[in-house]
Amino acid sequence: MHWVVERHGATGSGSLSYSARFSPTSPYVTDTQKITDLPIEGYERVVRCTDTATGLHAIISVHDTTLGPALGGLRMWPYANEADALFDVKRLSRGMTYKSAVAKTGLGGGKAVIIGDPKKIKTEGLYLAMGRCIDALGGKYITAEDVNTSIEDLEVVRRATKWVTGLARKNSGSGNPSPYTAYGVFLGVRAALGWQFGNDSPKGRTVVIQGVGAVGSDLARRLIEAGAKVYAADKNLERLQQLQKELGLIPVDEDRVMQMKCDVFAPCALGAIITDESIPLLQCSIVAGAANNLLLEPRHGKALADRGILYAPDYVINAGGIINVSVEFNDGGYDEQAALTKIERIPQALRELWTMAKEDRIPPSDAADRLADRILSEARGAKKAASCGAPYKGVRGNGCC
C-alpha cells in the first residue's frame, strides 16, 4: 500500500498536521480518501479518516504501543459531532491500554470509531475504505468487533487489510469474544463472593443482571447452572421472556434493577451507571459485571468502597474477550485451551487488586489503575534501557546512545 503524506503547516495548537492519501500506485486507488493526523498529548497517534466517495468519517486512536500493537474494536455510533467521537475514542483507547496491561495480553491499546447511524451509512464500500485507513497505519492499530460492527463487517475490512482480529473460526480467527468475556465475569463473580463471604459458591446467592445480551445471558446461564437465583432486566422484553423460558431467570423491571436487594449486582449493559444518584440506592454487597467504564467518575470507586460494596474493576473482570483475541498472536495461531487458561487467571488478578486496595487503603478501581501504570512504566523503562544501553532490572541495552 502506498501513501502520499502531505504536511499542512501549523495547527491552532502549534503542532504540525499531516494528511495522507493513497497514491495512484496503490492497489486501492482512490483520490477521495484522506488521513489527517490529529496530534494529541499522551496519545501515540490519532488520525481522522475520511472518504468522500463512501461518506466515511472515522477516527483511529492509538493510545499506547509500549506492550505491543494497539488492539481495540471498531465502533460505529451516531455521534453528534467529531468532538464527541474524539472524546469517546480517546477514552476507549486509553481503557484498552490499561485492560491489556493488567490482563498481560502483550498488546497495547487502541480503538476506532466511525461516525454515523448504522441504519443509514453502513455499506460494504465504507468498511473497505475503513480497512484501507487501518492498513495505512501499518499494524500499529489492529481492529476487532465492537458496537455496531459485526464479524461479517470485519470480513469486509479484512479484504483491505490484514490487521483484523476476531474473525470467524472457519477463517482462522478466535470468533465471537462474548462467551469468553462471560466466562471471565462468571469466574470474577465467584472470586468476589469468596472475598466478601469466604465461600465462592454461587449456590443460594442472589444475582441481579442488568442487560442480558451476548454477555449477560451467558453469565445468567452459568450462574443458574451453579445454583444462583438470577434476576434480570433488559430493554428487550421479548428476549427477556425468551430467557425466562430457556434459563429460568426471573425478569425484573428495568427501573428497579439497581435498587434490588441482592448479593451481586452485575451490570452487563451500559457504562457510567455508578453515580452519586445510584450509589445510595444500591442494596448489594458486590458490583461485578461486564459493562465498560461503569464508574461515572473515578471518585465513585471510593464512594462504593465507603458503602462497603466490593467492586470488581470493569476492565479486569471483563478482559476475557480481549484475552481470547490476543491468543491469535501466539506462535501457531489461536488455541482455545490457551485462552481459557489465561482467562482463568482473572480471579487471581482480582484478589491481588483487592489485597492492594486493602493494604494501600485505596478503592479497587484505583488499585487497578495503579497496577496498570506500574506495568506500563516498567515496560517503558525496560524499552528505554534496551535502546540506550543502560541496564534496567536485569535488561542490558545495546549501548547505541
Ligand code: NAD
Ligand atoms: P449486547 O448489546 O449484546 O447486550 C446488551 C444488552 O443490554 C442488550 O440486550 C440491551 O437490550 C440491554 N440494555 C441496553 N440498555 C439497557 C438498560 N438501560 N437496562 C437494561 N438492559 C439494557 O452487549 P454485550 O456484548 O453483551 O456487552 C455488554 C456490555 O459488556 C457492554 O457494555 C460491552 O461494552 C461490555 N463488554 C462486552 C464484551 C464482549 O465480549 N461482548 C467485552 C468487554 C466488555
